[in-house]
Amino acid sequence: MSVTIQDVAKAAGVSVGTVSRALNNYADISENTRARIIRTAQELGYHPNLVARSLSTKHPRSIALILSGFLEETIINDFETMLMKGCYQFAFEHGVDISIHVINSAIQRRKSYEQLCYEHNISGAILFGLKTTDPYCEALADSKRPCVTIDTEVKGPHVSNVTLDHIAAFDELTQYLISQGHRRIVLVHGRKEAMVSMERLAGAYQAMERNGLQLTHDRIIYTNFLREEATQGVLDYFKTHAPDDVTAFLCMSDMLAIGVIEALKRLGRRVPQDYSVVGYDGLDVTNYTDPRITTVDQNIKEKGYEAARLLLDMLEGRRQAQRLVLPHILTVKDSVRRIG
Amino acid sequence: MSVTIQDVAKAAGVSVGTVSRALNNYADISENTRARIIRTAQELGYHPNLVARSLSTKHPRSIALILSGFLEETIINDFETMLMKGCYQFAFEHGVDISIHVINSAIQRRKSYEQLCYEHNISGAILFGLKTTDPYCEALADSKRPCVTIDTEVKGPHVSNVTLDHIAAFDELTQYLISQGHRRIVLVHGRKEAMVSMERLAGAYQAMERNGLQLTHDRIIYTNFLREEATQGVLDYFKTHAPDDVTAFLCMSDMLAIGVIEALKRLGRRVPQDYSVVGYDGLDVTNYTDPRITTVDQNIKEKGYEAARLLLDMLEGRRQAQRLVLPHILTVKDSVRRIG
DNA sequence: GCCGGTTCCGAAAACGTTTTCGATTCCGAT
């Protein structure tokens, strides 16, 4: 069907091994034959079968992007896509090939991490969407295979983390609200058990405390990161609280901010004239809402790029496992009004 | 490292071939040994190495999702993600494994379609984002490998298309505007050369003509599907046209509609009170804009699901190559006002 | 002309499967 390495070998009058070494830049080939082999390979339109290579080689440059929870409905699409873009960007620039694998918690229980890697000849992986309770977290720590987790804290001799300082970022976001004169702040909280929620909560506490404010329990609206819950939560909130009980809503995600704005609109209030709202994530959609939402950009595309770079460096022994903290970006838009 | 088929064979006291046949439901195995082999395989935690299988087998159940233009900035993320979700949904339900490959026009020129498939042992592919001028279009038509294109019309003995009737859909969208009393309609056009644009244009013409209206050239704003161009286009339009020259904007994509609304807001006009706007695609973001945008839902997730189903059916000989037209859904929201 | 050391390349093993082919066993029928 297609042209294999033996076709090239035959055409060039050498053995398959020689062709392989010539094309893979081995040293023990005379420049003469190397050039000839490269030429005939080009003439025949030869490209190596990556599957066969993957099966054979001991040092494959093939890395995997493993997405957990991708199929769940609550998941924001933009994250995965941006991540993919970042990874592929790096992959294109450096000639590595990336495979994508979609899993969930159930699959993790059925098939071990090592098995998954073994099945697909994965030499190193980037993992996204892992919950701290997921089976793979332990597996990563024990594995000899280098890997990079994104936004999930896992420790192990061969596991790196790419993340950003969510505590500092949420602190900064909170501080921004305060600096704009807001004192009565309601926190719209994500899933209680989620690590990402807890970090952001810590950041909020930190900033409030520093400014002599306190975050009382009745000023927190709990959600599961679902937009509708934020809407309902705000509607409920005003049933038991006076309108001027709050001036700003501090949301743990952009989607929650959208939900909050929706509720405020239903109540006939305007943003940011009557209430200020901030989000977190930096989704594209925050540019298209009315008003555009002030948020913290997680810079997820760069996370993907840096994760891929870090993983390749680990695979090729240039870098140790490490925790890589990327900068976040407070993006001021139109959903906050200066008051007081 | 991991447990291979020979480990199972040794443990069960049979040959590797027997293990393979036992696990793959071949007939010529006594139920006795089959049960024993399955049991030991389970005990050892054996999972087949899919790479090796892919290299060896003649009838692989592995299909690929090939995304072209994924890295380009103008691309809407939601499309690819939704498509992936649909494909994976089907894959999970039917135990096939999907690999994702990201390409662009440049890669298409450098590496042939057959080569790409050969490299990754792809037995059948779903292709998205293909332009009619792309090299792969011809390649698909000539290939013996079954494939499914999404929204790109390609004819060939083994190529199916999954699409929706864009002409009818845009006709319906236009008709809806007209039925709401709109007579003076401006069309916000996508990339002129793109097939998708031409189909939508045809639908608009068709509906206008049926209602005794005409779509004059000066009533068309051309863009490259970029939001900013739509904004600028509308701003420019009103420099040379009176405000009441138009009552509705008919946009070829949701992003263009967002751009139009942005322009109208800048001009101090309200939607839908002063002008009506409709989009096309059914992106999630149309639910979060203000107002929510009336649009045609392309139902892209189902496209992915159906494409995967169709491809597997073709691979296993249950269905011929065909053109599959999925239903579209006119989703009426808040961006159109009834007038007249 | 012989020898030690490079330089270059071919032969073949290895990766883990699937699948063909043929060999063995077993059984009932002749």
Next chain:
DNA sequence: ATCGGAATCGAAAACGTTTTCGGAACCGGC
């Protein structure tokens, strides 16, 4: 008892690479 054929399984080729090992050829130096 012999045979035909079915049932069951083992041996080995095949998939297309990479990589190890060793052998040939060549070289300069003695």
